[in-house]
Amino acid sequence: MNPKTQSLPTGRPPQKRRKQKKRGKKWTAILFWLVVLAVLGYGLFRQIDGTKADLRQMAAAGNTGGESSDEGVSAVFGESAKDKTAWNLILVNREHPIPEGYDVELTKLSNGQSVDARIYPALQQMFDDARADGVYPIVASGYRTEKEQKQLMREKIADYEEEGYSPDEAKAKAQEWVAVPGTSEHQLGLCADINADGIHSAGNKVYEWLEKNAHRYGFIKRYPADKSEITGTIHEPWHYRYVGAEAAAEIYRQGLCLEEYIETLE
Ligand SMILES: [Zn+2]
Known part of the structure; x- marks a missing residue:
């Protein structure tokens, strides 16, 4: 802290000090959240990495161990x-x-x-x-999901109808490309x-x-x-x-x- 401002006899120095205090608080808060984010980020990274390693081990067990x-x-x-x-x-x-x-x-x-x-x-x-x-x-x-499959079918049928096929034709055509929902x-x-x-x-x-x-x-x-x-x-x-x-x-x-x-x- 500047000793000069401390010795000024007006009412301003305390105000300034308050401001500085506030600014200090703001920086502390920012620093705090940065640390929190860093810790969370690292934790997440470790977790994903760990899962991947586990799965790799499982997959390797299935692919490299010969008959057994x-x-x-x-x-x-x-x-x-x-x-x-x-x-x-x-x-x-x-x-x-x-x-x-x-x-x-x-x-x-x-x-x-x-x-x-x-x-x-x-x-x-x-x-x-x-x-x-x-x-x-x-x-x-x-x-x-069944719902997504149904939606896919509806879209494909609509595509063919737009090309000029009759509803029955469009349905038959769509079924060549999209499996009937449930199948x-x-x-x-x-x-x-x-x-x-x-x-x-x-x-x-x-x-x-x-x-x-x-x-x-x-x-x-x-x-x-x-x-x-x-x-x-x-x-x-x-x-x-x-x-x-x-x-x-x-x-x-x-x-x-x-x-x-x-x-x-x-
Ligand atoms: Zn497929």
Whole structure:
């Protein structure tokens, strides 16, 4: 403090002191909130980092441990390559709607999309490895509620009607692209439409990488070009479905679609 102002005999110095006190308080408050924010920020960072590390460990256990590793994952999530009633082999298509009251525990991704929490470790590992190969995928669409699926269908029908199709034609056309609500794998949370991020890599590069590698992480291309008659869905190079590493390897090796694979289990 300035000793000169202290010795002034007018009424001003106390006022000034008050002002200085106030300013000091303001700075203390700012500093306080900065510290609080820093602590909160660090805590959050640690938490996210920790979760990621845990999931990496889980995914690594499923991908690098050889034959016994698949049992390790099964022990955690109860998946099976032989039992068609296992959660990872649930079949949903036009003939097989989602069971009533189907429940799903979701993990939210950083871009706002969600997937079944059980497939997240494998998905994350797959994306990490793709990026290491210079390919940058994103989940364009993961889990959808029945309501969202209905909305998607309404929009697609409206698009076709706008193009001049009759309501019936528009509905039929839309169903070629959008699964009838209640029959979409997206309502299971076990699949993801995977595209390129549009910055680092193009769509085709991502599709090629997935086609070659996805089965190693338990994912299959659900609607291959040569299986449309069986799946009832046109070729979708972006739609990947989780079935578990063992089933995916078998499906990939034999060139099957999920419908065909499940039949081999009967
Ligand atoms: Zn899809």
